[in-house]
Amino acid sequence: MNSDILSITGLSTGYRLKKGAKIIGSNLSATLKKGELTCLLGPNGSGKSTLLRTLAAFQPAMAGTVTVDGRDLSDCTPAELAKLISIVLTDNFHITGMTAYDVIAMGRSPYTDFWGRLTADDKRIVEESISMTGVGSLAHRRMQTLSDGERQKVMIAKAIAQQTPIIILDEPTAYLDYPSKVQTMILLRRLSRTLGKTVFLSTHDIEHAIMTADRLWLLDREKGLATGTPRELSDNGKIGEYFDTADMRYNAAERRFELNKIENL
Numbered sequence: 001m002n003s004d005i006l007s008i009t010g011l012s013t014g015y016r017l018k019k020g021a022k023i024i025g026s027n028l029s030a031t032l033k034k035g036e037l038t039c040l041l042g043p044n045g046s047g048k049s050t051l052l053r054t055l056a057a058f059q060p061a062m063a064g065t066v067t068v069d070g071r072d073l074s075d076c077t078p079a080e081l082a083k084l085i086s087i088v089l090t091d092n093f094h095i096t097g098m099t100a101y102d103v104i105a106m107g108r109s110p111y112t113d114f115w116g117r118l119t120a121d122d123k124r125i126v127e128e129s130i131s132m133t134g135v136g137s138l139a140h141r142r143m144q145t146l147s148d149g150e151r152q153k154v155m156i157a158k159a160i161a162q163q164t165p166i167i168i169l170d171e172p173t174a175y176l177d178y179p180s181k182v183q184t185m186i187l188l189r190r191l192s193r194t195l196g197k198t199v200f201l202s203t204h205d206i207e208h209a210i211m212t213a214d215r216l217w218l219l220d221r222e223k224g225l226a227t228g229t230p231r232e233l234s235d236n237g238k239i240g241e242y243f244d245t246a247d248m249r250y251n252a253a254e255r256r257f258e259l260n261k262i263e264n265l
Helices: 048-055 090-094 100-111 120-133 148-161 178-194 206-212 230-235 238-243
Strands: 004-017 020-033 037-041 063-068 085-088 166-170 198-202 215-220 224-228 248-251 256-259
Touching: 004 048, 004 198, 020 048, 020 063, 020 198, 020 215, 020 224, 037 048, 037 178, 037 206, 048 166, 048 198, 085 148, 100 120, 100 148, 120 148, 120 178, 148 166, 148 178, 166 178, 178 198, 178 206, 206 230, 206 238, 206 256, 215 230, 215 238, 224 230, 224 238, 230 238, 238 248
Parallel strands: 037 198, 037 215, 085 166, 166 198
Antiparallel strands: 004 020, 004 063, 215 224, 248 256
């Protein structure tokens, strides 16, 4: 059985404002396991991005704890965090003026000297990351010339080059066409298996997550956080509880969503 690498206990997320704190999520408890792909699902406004930023130490927890490999996240220095957690954000798509190789090589920044010079070992790791993600043909192209799907693969390669045990991705399939969504999810699942990485991502592509993830975190402002395997959360009705609407419902037997009868079209 895979062991836990990241745990949240009684976690509250949100923001500190001049007039007080704004709590987005409260009393959240869950774990991420080594070598697994876990998807965070929830409606807009449920606090997914806030939770990801908290786990990535971009903002402090309002209450509770986040531990990585048994160590409190708040006790880690930025240099230590850069060797524990790598982040892939959709706004990285705006990078221009750099080649894909240059961007991937930035993943070695936590390990390079003051001048950022790559050693032979750094270059080997960059080349291996390029090979794993299949972006060799893109390496010397500038980022602004790449499609969204190609840029997403480059950013994943950068995260691999960073050699962290945990990779966190915020909406990695946003803005991608259907084939690219599927390819990205399969790539991330394969990386969790072949490299033993803990891959944690937020997504609105619920059915893709159900098909590819080892575990799901379901997040809702009112219902809180529910976790389990896709089968467990299908069988116990949680997926339907979190996502059924007047227009669609989750078919647990077939593990897919169906439109309710639409009349008078």
